Amino acid sequence: MNLSTRVMLNRLAPQCAYKRIVTFSTKTAEHAVENQEESKKGVAPAPTPSSPAPVTRKPIIPANYRFVYPEFLPDPKVEWRNPIREKLERLDMLERRKQIDLPEFYVGSVLAVTSSDPHAAGKTSRFVGICINRDRCGLRARFVLRNVIDHQGMEVVYELYDPTIQKVEVLRLEKRLDDSLFYLRDALPEYSTFDENMEAEPLEEGASVPVNDIKVVLRPRPWLERWERQNLRGVANIDEYLKDKHRLSAAKVQKPWEKYDMMKDYRSSIPEEEQTEIFAEVHTDLHTLELQRKRNKRKRTFVKPKQLA
């Protein structure tokens, strides 16, 4: 490929209008903190970014941390990223998690949330339901519980870090085939009916979270959303109510190329190095909380005598 000599050899690093984000480290920006500490020691504050104090050996992070604590990962939108705001938000989340025990749960697990409610008679209200969605990050993390009570389907949105929440218990810890179970709204009521005073099903210690591959039966149309377009895996009779025109329009809307669009995935997720940094920072506290929870759980199961038939 003859490269014409016209290529002027003005050596320019890849000029981009965007700050070269090589390692968007969550260590606080130099000018904010390190120097203040160094200035306290009176050392000439020549912040050499290359050799911070020898970082203690990074604790090994369990691989599933990003599924268990997804809200610790910030929003990947570059314009909103700021290491200091994220660090402060994580400190607040850890403080809050020390006050109440927020257990590990996924979309599809059955939860019971007791929260203090100023309007209720006994000033607290308890709601049992299946978690059908979990979104947002940081202190804004929310999840939706759905239940059918007296043949009336209802849903309640809870904020994970809302201080009015007293207790969150996981009655049944399991995963489903889909990420969000909004189609339960259009399914038969028995799929989202859970008894209020249902017992917590204990899960043995080291076992992995079971995946419940139940296939839900939908009610006839009209539906709330076009379920046929979301290629759901947990729905049984979706073809029963589909006509050809629905299949054609669904096929027209599909985007097969997005599977290969790596940059779209990159821009919507946090890279691995940053994730390990974030979780290394919060690992010690979360680990102690988990040990505490295991101790309490063991104490609790031992205390309650089982009525033998």
Add this chain to the structure above:
Amino acid sequence: MMRSVIHQLLGLRLSGGCGVTLTQVRDKGHLSRPRLRNPQWFLRKEVTRYDDHLTTENKQFVNELGGVNFGVPAIKKDVQENLIKTKDAATNEVTWTPGLRRCGLIARKIGQYPLWLKNGERIRTTLLQIADNHVIKYIPPEEYLPAQPPKVHNLKKRGCILVGSESTNPALLTKEYTGIFRDSGVGPKKNLARFIVSPEAELVPGTPLNVNHFGVGDFVDVRGKTVDHGFQGVVKRHGFKGMPASHGVTKTHRRAGNIGGGGEKGRVWPGTKMPGHMGNRWRIIKGLRVWRINTKYNVMWVQGSSVPGPTGGLVYIYDTILPLRKNKEAPPFPTFFGELQQTSDDVWYEKVHDFKNGSITYENE
């Protein structure tokens, strides 16, 4: 634009008392000015960042030499001791009175996240980080004659403090710019701002300003440049309803529609809302309460999510001028001189729920 033309005419301070004939500017030439564009073959001057091919040791040496002066707190070693006005060394100890106007701060809007009040109510807060502010210069009232005087009450009797934030490497700046900081004993700063202060609130150059300048629970005004949306139509810029998408509407769905009346009102009034550049204008939000302060990272939580500017943008914080929300008791005047305590626990306003406390419960009344 027309107003500024008249201002310039008035601003002509001719020596001696000869009167200036005020010429009325009638036409709005600036609106019909032709938009000139270079022809396509025109070679624009390429901005090249000249790498001056220093060897690595020399580069470290230059940075090290410059480094002595930058980095927080960027205070020249020998000048530091006598510059910082410690509390007791303050010669004219001035007591605060409600009418005095204190210096402001330069902050970066680093993000937003929710906090909860003690009654369970959720509030939105914006985080403002005060990145190592230092006083660069104080100009007494008689010497302060700005070209465009800011619209501040009784400007004549008020001096001006020049504050700088975020120190930088002097090797990257021009000589003229670093010259500003030569006699202030402070390394060169990335951003500069002028704050109109009353003479009693004078500060010696080099004094550091931090987040304790404002107390928790006080009200502040935040001034910044709004997010730049570029050229926008009336529906987004002014919230017009636009026209229906169907029912026979042809070719006008987001247009402005009628812009004036008939008869003697048959002209376009000044100030008519039309499409144009939206955003990137200075705006000030008044009366935001400070909910929480973190002295370790110099961050303050301010009420609401309406602080102008994008995340990471620069904002200027002043004491509020709203009569009902002004400081009743004395704030740290002229600024906070104590040592920044490095413990990482924050100062919370009593109404806000501290995450260290237990969950919120309500008693049966």
Add this chain to the structure above:
Amino acid sequence: MNQADVTKLMSQLRIAVRPNKRNLKNADGPEGRLLKLRKTVTALVKHERIELFYNRADEARGYAELLISNAIRHGDRHKATMELADYWLLEKQLVHKLFRVLVPRYENYSVSYTRMYKAPRDYPGIYYRQSVLELRGNPYPSLLTDHSQNRSLLHNVLLDEARKEFRRQKLPELVI
């Protein structure tokens, strides 16, 4: 502030990534855009240095870097990575080159795998920004003048002296 996607795990790119993608106006929409970028990535892996317009080069650079970093992470036994490589490299012999030549070359790299320069705009021609996109460690001669001998430049000589002088002054303070 919505939730980051936790299903996919990717290693960090060592280039400045633009906050949002460029649409590269294409008749067949997003699919046509990806086809255009596939051709660019294929040409880049094949020729290792290509000259093209800046926007297209910058977009393709992101995809090339991710393809190489995925190949390094997962190796060629990983089904999804093989599908990606098969999709992104139109000429199939380049898939072998990717796993046999590029992966060993970039295995323990701590910098970006590609390099991009701004070429001058040709005059009088189309005035769009031109750029040169190349893989690191390619066989061609370097585009930059080498500055290994810049010690003899005037300002370097003067600075050397200044540095020695400065150290000599500082020495007594360090000793005490």
Add this chain to the structure above:
Amino acid sequence: MALRILKTLRPVAHPLATTLAGGQRQEFIHTTPACCEIRKLARLRVVDNSDLGKRAMAEGRPPRCIHVYNKRGVGLIGDKVLVAIKGQMKKGILVGLKQNQKPKQPKFDSNNLVLIDDNGSPLGTRIHVPIPTILRTILKEKTLAKGADYTKVLAIASRYV
């Protein structure tokens, strides 16, 4: 998710519906799900055991909201609405909405209504569906403001969520 599809009402020519309803009377089958926002002509579901409401729901002709007594025109939880039910105009209170609610407030799969007469006393004697606890404060405030006593609706509630 809030699909505001216009309500299309098609008299039945469809064999399936007649077998479904089993009646020879003219049947209405609705081709859109319950509306996510209460405004004029929104179909509501009567949840108390007033005989008027029971008969309307049994016939498959749900009451339709013809006016919302707030300045907004969109009914929120606890608002009083005027409904056309079996040829009459009745007032009712919205006790459950399909609209997305604030966190910790329940949202329902149907828009529930409790029929009341003019001075706020409910026509039925029991609500067989849970109602949100926030109604207790909302209706108390309304009672103080409007003078008509709405707390009787709270008395007949069977269950709070």
